[in-house]
Amino acid sequence: MQRLRLIFMGTPDFAVPALAALRDAGHEIVAVYSQPPRPAGRGHAERPSPVQTFAEAHGLPVRTPRTLRDPAAQADFAAFGADAAVVAAYGLILPQAVLDAPRLGCINIHGSLLPRWRGAAPIQRAILAGDDETGITIMQMDAGLDTGPMLLRESVPIGPRTTAGDLHDTLAEIGARLIVEAMQGVAAGSLKAEPQPAEGATYAAKLGRDEGRLDWTRPALELDRRVRALNPWPGTWFVHDGAKIKVLDAVADPAAGGDPGTVLPGGLTIACGEGGLRLLRLQRAGRAPVDAEAFLRGYALAPGTRLPRGDEPAP
Template sequence: MTLDIAFMGTPDFSVPALDALVAAGHRIRRVYTQPPRPAGRGQQARPSPVHRAAERHRLDVAHPASLKDERELATFRALGLDAAVVVAYGLILPEAYLSVPRHGCLNIHASLLPRWRGAAPIQRAILAGDAETGISIMEMASGLDTGPVVLEEPVPIGPRTTAGDLHDQLSELGARLILEALDGLAWGGLHPVPQSREGITYAHKLEKAEGFVDWSHSARDIDRQLRALTPWPGCFFEYGGERLKLIDARPAEMPVAAGQGEHPAPGTILDADGTVACGNGALRLGRVQRPGRKPVPGDAFLRGMRLQPGDCLR
């Protein structure tokens, strides 16, 4: 069934859903997205990925700075909507908007609710060591990601899965599930299920400072940190007055010589291959980048910094 839809989204994650809705023949009455932001070296105003996708599809685009203006609400009401689809829009929808579309407002959320409500569900799931995450299609309510779920599908988190990997996988899954959800709601085949009151967690917004690598943490936790914060904000450590980007690393066996006696101090270089002692276990440096230079393998980084086994990165 073809529906009249408002689409509300901003980043790359949202684009596959918009593309899928257009390909399915739904009438996109208006696309809402965040206003253009300064970006790049010249800090020129750059439209969001959703804005650019909407122009590619020749859709009407609006980018209000706020939805609190009564005129914006009146415009939204005048669209004659069957549904609104919201995917990482970036603005909170006032409660008055939620009941305007005939089938309500549906949100594509990148977790299995009620786990990881909030802004950074993909990264928080990896940081916590979750075995799986997924997509929830939720009817929006006045609280933060509190509405009933109409459809969901789990996705495993592998031992080498990064946030970038999950971002792409969940983005495509969300695009598929939103079509199923809209069809089900239109034909009366889906029934919203209230979220459990147990197992609620919140995925707070990421901060750049969370990328700092503390070698006193376990190799397992640093590995999760690196995978969760790849590609953004990335991980770094400091040595010799430089901030060094840790682009790739993974847990490694403790070298035999280093494994004898007391555990080496966290940050100690254990061999010429770039194995570093952590608070528990060891991590093998994969790629490291010095300021203003290209990323290099861990062993090449050690040579460039004239670091030897026994030196400490703390």
């Protein structure tokens, strides 16, 4: 194996296994770039990203610029003399000067089967859309948004109960394995990038907190996917008597029916535009998560109760 001088660029948990794998493979990590620490928790103290935390714990030099458009930041990046930069969910746009600086370019670990789901939230969008599979693409970066030629791809199925959290962990491990393989092939000249297909491109827009509100006028199968796609973040919820109640797990019941938003008899099933959504695990503000049976013992949500629908303002 050829030992490379690498810059690693990543921010969230998704990127940590790849950084660890490259380090364990014997490559020299000359710098780790991550987004700056952000205020977090009740005290709003600045908290470093998971990638920065890992890097510092293993003695790797860290840079946290707020932008890479500054010529001084670009000069600092180029001065490392890296063979390549590996990028995984970094979160900042790389200007052309940065893309061009490493000898072998910048190589990205992307959580979808490109060209489907280019953009910020490919894992969640794949589940929301009802895709049967997704995967990891290792790509050579260019100036476009996830448009560069592909080096390696590996697919995984999306099961009927797969959550975004499940898929995140699976894809992070696949990405870590593939990036080591890709760097070996690129360094040896045995792995050639192929252009992405011209057809089938879709855009995975960034998630917003308001996407978590359950719209009971939608089909139950769609809401089932929404609960799984937004687990663990930003989560799904509905409002009753002014209280926001989180839905942590649910399953569609195509045989159920009624006026959308109505609590149906037997268990905790809510009528939807098509079918019903059986709520399995819930959480009230300031309380621990509980299953539906325990929730109903401590909270009055009787059959016939009408919850606000998606086409109505939440109280």
